[in-house]
Amino acid sequence: MNTVNRAMAACLLAAGLLAAPAQAEPLKVGFVYVGPIGDHGWTYQHDQGRLAVEEAFGDQVETSYVENVPEGADADRVIAQLAETGHDLIFTTSFGYMNPTIRVAELYPDVRFEHATGYKQADNVATYSARFYEGRHVAGLLAGSVTESNVIGYIASFPIPEVVRGINATFLAARSVNPDVSFKIVWVSTWFDPGKEGDAAKALIDQGADVILQHTDSPAALQVAQDRGVWAVGQASNMTAFGSDAHLVSVVNNWAAYYLRRVQSALDGSWGTSDTWGGFGADMLVLSAYNEAIPADVVEMAEAARSAIAEGSLHPFTGPIHDQEGNLLVAVGEVADDGMLLGMSVYVEGIDATLPQ
Amino acid sequence: MTIDFLVAALMTIITASTPLVFAAVGEIVAERSGVLNLGVEGMMIVGAIGAFATGIITGDPVLAVLAGAASGALMAFIFGCLTLWLLSNQVATGLALTIFGIGLSALLGHQFVGVTLAGLPRLDIPGITDLPFIGPLLFGHDALVYLSVVSVIAVAWFLRHTRAGLALRAVGENHDAAHSIGYPVILIRLLAVLFGGAMAGLGGACLSLAYTPLWIENMTAGRGWIALALVVFASWRPWRAFFGAYLFGGITIIQLHAQGLGVAIPSQILSMLPYIATIVVLVLISRDDVRMRFNAPACLGRSFHATG
Numbered sequence: 001m002n003t004v005n006r007a008m009a010a011c012l013l014a015a016g017l018l019a020a021p022a023q024a025e026p027l028k029v030g031f032v033y034v035g036p037i038g039d040h041g042w043t044y045q046h047d048q049g050r051l052a053v054e055e056a057f058g059d060q061v062e063t064s065y066v067e068n069v070p071e072g073a074d075a076d077r078v079i080a081q082l083a084e085t086g087h088d089l090i091f092t093t094s095f096g097y098m099n100p101t102i103r104v105a106e107l108y109p110d111v112r113f114e115h116a117t118g119y120k121q122a123d124n125v126a127t128y129s130a131r132f133y134e135g136r137h138v139a140g141l142l143a144g145s146v147t148e149s150n151v152i153g154y155i156a157s158f159p160i161p162e163v164v165r166g167i168n169a170t171f172l173a174a175r176s177v178n179p180d181v182s183f184k185i186v187w188v189s190t191w192f193d194p195g196k197e198g199d200a201a202k203a204l205i206d207q208g209a210d211v212i213l214q215h216t217d218s219p220a221a222l223q224v225a226q227d228r229g230v231w232a233v234g235q236a237s238n239m240t241a242f243g244s245d246a247h248l249v250s251v252v253n254n255w256a257a258y259y260l261r262r263v264q265s266a267l268d269g270s271w272g273t274s275d276t277w278g279g280f281g282a283d284m285l286v287l288s289a290y291n292e293a294i295p296a297d298v299v300e301m302a303e304a305a306r307s308a309i310a311e312g313s314l315h316p317f318t319g320p321i322h323d324q325e326g327n328l329l330v331a332v333g334e335v336a337d338d339g340m341l342l343g344m345s346v347y348v349e350g351i352d353a354t355l356p357q
Numbered sequence: 358m359t360i361d362f363l364v365a366a367l368m369t370i371i372t373a374s375t376p377l378v379f380a381a382v383g384e385i386v387a388e389r390s391g392v393l394n395l396g397v398e399g400m401m402i403v404g405a406i407g408a409f410a411t412g413i414i415t416g417d418p419v420l421a422v423l424a425g426a427a428s429g430a431l432m433a434f435i436f437g438c439l440t441l442w443l444l445s446n447q448v449a450t451g452l453a454l455t456i457f458g459i460g461l462s463a464l465l466g467h468q469f470v471g472v473t474l475a476g477l478p479r480l481d482i483p484g485i486t487d488l489p490f491i492g493p494l495l496f497g498h499d500a501l502v503y504l505s506v507v508s509v510i511a512v513a514w515f516l517r518h519t520r521a522g523l524a525l526r527a528v529g530e531n532h533d534a535a536h537s538i539g540y541p542v543i544l545i546r547l548l549a550v551l552f553g554g555a556m557a558g559l560g561g562a563c564l565s566l567a568y569t570p571l572w573i574e575n576m577t578a579g580r581g582w583i584a585l586a587l588v589v590f591a592s593w594r595p596w597r598a599f600f601g602a603y604l605f606g607g608i609t610i611i612q613l614h615a616q617g618l619g620v621a622i623p624s625q626i627l628s629m630l631p632y633i634a635t636i637v638v639l640v641l642i643s644r645d646d647v648r649m650r651f652n653a654p655a656c657l658g659r660s661f662h663a664t665g
Binding site: 035036038039040044152184185186187188189190192193194195196198199200202203204207208209218219220227237241242298352353354356357 | 362365366369374376466467470471472473475528564568569570571573574575576578579580609610613614616617618619623625
């Protein structure tokens with residue numbers, strides 16, 4: 001399927017080129033997506049960002065995207081194809097595009113590239129990601145406050161630092177408001193399988209969890225929570241519609257904020273390479289509306305935490321933090337540095353589970 | 358471990374297994390007639406969007422289920438025309454059908470992303486569904502669960518005890534012989550393929566109407582391929598496919614529960630369990646070459662062209 005989509009997209013691109021009117025040259029912005037734009041999750045949110053760019057800049061820009069691009073040699077070809085067809089700014093939106101982006105960028109020094117969630121930069125390659133753990137801190141505060149069984153279920157995908165960091169951030173926040181809270185964590189070994197995510201939610205609820213958190217992409221768990229009358233938190237996109245009673249809040253990836261800034265800088269010539277890791281402060285994470293059934297003081301606390309994080313006066317990983325063996329990770333009064341956050345691969349103290357290796 | 362907990366786990370297993378039962382039993386009928394249709398995943402996903410879209414537009418669950426079956430059958434019809442009349446290679450055409458189905462469903466489903474649907478209603482007989490243990494287990498499901506069991510019974514009976522079933526098997530075992538005694542080989546195969554498609558479509562409808570009532574691209578997430586494996590696993594017998602589907606669903610759900618209970622087995626191994634179980638059984642049943650050949654329809658995957 002991927003190859004076919006890619007070929008079709010290439011044809012469309014070519015057709016678009018031929019048909020393009022030869023007047024004032026718009027800035028051509030290309031996007032490379034790892035999934036379908038209809039996933040209502042990761043890729044969907046990137047595409048919302050692309051649409052926001054189109055809307056904000058109108059005739060000044062021309063955007064195109066290629067979806068379902070596998071992370072591998074195909075990515076090189078797709079990115080090169082975009083560069084070859086006159087795109088001035090290309091966003092590659094998955095970790096696995098890191099090396100392809102760098103390789104293609106060397107061949108097209110005049111084209112500007114932006115790679116999401118990676119760590120390799122070049123003169124014409126910038127990187128960007130969002131501090132998702134900030135959103136998880138707020139989710140943890142809410143979960144710890146509303147739980148009555150004191151058991152919180154967490155559907156995890158793969159044991160990589162990004163996911164472990166999310167679990168730790170949520171747990172620390174939940175414990176800070178509710179010392180009796182415990183976590184049950186189920187690894188489903190997939191980012192996306194609605195059926196399996198829903199089943200994991202059912203299993204967690206059957207075992208007493210009354211709040212379901214997830215680090216997977218589909219709204220299936222929220223639907224199950226709605227069905228069973230427990231709470232859940234939406235992930236990546238606004239999932240309110242999938243379970244309005246169960247839905248505490250959604251932590252929404254707002255790539256539009258970043259894309260608008262970067263396209264603007266490309267238009268006015270101020271674009272330069274950079275490494276952006278933005279959260280609430282940069283508007284790269286936003287919250288949906290809170291569920292009206294949440295007690296007002298809880299919403300107030302969550303909102304206060306959100307603005308404190310946005311201002312920089314609160315860091316979700318503030319010491320003292322120990323790992324499960326009791327080793328000190330972050331000293332009293334200190335905050336975790338980005339290097340430690342990016343490499344986080346142990347659970348914090350208090351999580352009663354073994355991290356799969 | 359309380360009774361409630363056990364019931365809850367079993368209920369989850371049943372809903373997780375039902376889509377597989379539909380798709381596997383449908384494919385058994387197609388394969389018993391000698392047609393290997395690897396497009397189950399594609400037919401399922403098109404069935405899922407067909408059912409979901411109809412459910413949203415009409416608001417009628419019965420129509421939605423029928424539309425799911427019809428969408429799957431329509432996909433199967435394309436496959437049937439290509440392989441039965443135009444004699445295209447079944448393996449390649451089936452794979453293409455899956456690729457086509459995933460793309461087509463994404464196109465059709467574009468405007469349905471993020472839309473929600475009330476799931477299929479569940480049976481609720483006052484006094485009976487509330488019985489402890491067996492109440493919810495036997496009388497607390499949506500209609501598709503019961504339909505899946507009925508379809509297994511019907512297909513098993515059809516294949517074994519009816520004349521038409523015998524004709525279908527004859528076509529699958531030796532299409533030349535069947536042809537020479539006057540059976541319409543192509544027509545029988547087309548009907549079998551259409552049935553297989555309709556069942557795969559029902560499996561898809563299960564996913565988008567009952568299991569997770571929503572539409573997302575690629576939401577079948579490989580279940581069509583598992584159904585195909587189950588057919589071989591079941592050595593082409595409907596009841597074995599039924600139990601195979603429940604075994605697969607059961608292990609999947611139990612491993613999720615085991616993780617929640619903190620069983621100290623690496624989660625990756627637990628995730629692999631259903632697949633390992635399938636492979637082990639496949640190895641066991643295919644160890645005996647003679648029995649394997651005895652089980653598989655002899656003309657499976659071979660195109661038929663009437664000569665004289």
